[in-house]
Amino acid sequence: MKASAKAPANIAFIKYWGKADETLRLPLNDSLSMNLTGAHTITTVEFDPALIEDSVDIIGGEFSEHEKARVIKGLTRIRERAGSELRARVVTKNTFPKGAGSAASASGFAALTMAGFAALGTVLSEKEQTIFARLGSGSACRSIPDGFAVWEKGTDSQSSYAYSLHPADYWDIRDILVIVDKRMKKVSTTDGMERVTTSPKLAARLNAVPRRMAVIREALEKKDFALFGSVTEEDCLDMHAVMQSQVPPLRYWSPVTQRIMAHVVRLRAEGIPVYFTIDAGPNVHIICVGNDEPRVAESVMKLPGIEEIIYNKPARGAHIVSTHLF
Numbered sequence: 001m002k003a004s005a006k007a008p009a010n011i012a013f014i015k016y017w018g019k020a021d022e023t024l025r026l027p028l029n030d031s032l033s034m035n036l037t038g039a040h041t042i043t044t045v046e047f048d049p050a051l052i053e054d055s056v057d058i059i060g061g062e063f064s065e066h067e068k069a070r071v072i073k074g075l076t077r078i079r080e081r082a083g084s085e086l087r088a089r090v091v092t093k094n095t096f097p098k099g100a101g102s103a104a105s106a107s108g109f110a111a112l113t114m115a116g117f118a119a120l121g122t123v124l125s126e127k128e129q130t131i132f133a134r135l136g137s138g139s140a141c142r143s144i145p146d147g148f149a150v151w152e153k154g155t156d157s158q159s160s161y162a163y164s165l166h167p168a169d170y171w172d173i174r175d176i177l178v179i180v181d182k183r184m185k186k187v188s189t190t191d192g193m194e195r196v197t198t199s200p201k202l203a204a205r206l207n208a209v210p211r212r213m214a215v216i217r218e219a220l221e222k223k224d225f226a227l228f229g230s231v232t233e234e235d236c237l238d239m240h241a242v243m244q245s246q247v248p249p250l251r252y253w254s255p256v257t258q259r260i261m262a263h264v265v266r267l268r269a270e271g272i273p274v275y276f277t278i279d280a281g282p283n284v285h286i287i288c289v290g291n292d293e294p295r296v297a298e299s300v301m302k303l304p305g306i307e308e309i310i311y312n313k314p315a316r317g318a319h320i321v322s323t324h325l326f
Helices: 065-082 104-119 126-136 138-143 189-193 202-222 225-244 255-269 290-300
Strands: 002-014 019-021 031-048 055-059 087-094 148-151 162-166 173-179 275-277 284-289 308-312 319-321
Touching: 002 104, 002 138, 002 202, 002 225, 002 275, 031 104, 031 138, 031 173, 031 202, 055 065, 065 087, 065 104, 065 126, 087 104, 104 126, 104 138, 104 319, 126 138, 126 162, 138 148, 162 202, 173 290, 202 225, 225 275, 225 284, 255 275, 255 284, 255 290, 284 290, 290 308
Parallel strands: 055 087
Antiparallel strands: 002 031, 002 319, 031 087, 031 148, 031 308, 148 162, 173 284, 173 308, 275 284
């Protein structure tokens, strides 16, 4: 009763910040993302009658007690759906830093959901898989479908799910993930979102998102990169404006973050179509098309303060793999 799954992290081009329902992790707005080839999680789950309690381990890192509790809660939901009382051993491994604002919880809970149900022999539809992944980490639902995914905010648990808008091979967009700080961020995404309603800019953002969703869908349909990049950057800056105007203010950017943002703007002024987006952390995603990746990467690598660069293409969604971690 063992299974392993590989799930990609995803980068949201139209982001969500704030929940309509904390328990069900229902977002305040729809969002749209792309799965990433270079940033992923592999998780092995084994349900064993000999186990008297669940165990959770991460290779090359450490889970806090809170993080372990979240994983065990996810296992409990899987057991309840599958009609099992067996305890499990979970081992997971990331190719990128967790807790630094690079969507490790998204890939983690997507992989846990897929491996967990497979280990118990329970077959779910993709929609139901996205719902269960969402209950562990909101954006995890977008790591289940292939390529470019939309997460409908919905009005209840069954209507808040993700689906693939375009497959991974639809458009050769590149994501250069620039890691400027691998440390666990001081304020988690979940904790940060709890104060979202204190921002005077929240209402304007929520009013703007439906238009942005329509624009980015159009940009994807037409493969209009300038339109795509401009609305992506606009939404990123808007989300961080909400964060920074919360009480107390939430500022994830570091001086290196801002240096990279300025560099991207300079490259664009020089005629290179390139844009940035940043999740809830200091690390920067630089977005360009495939042909421009080499020269963009070459220029970025010269900037001081960078710890690591992860190169990404659009990726397949979460899927079962044959190689186990134990």
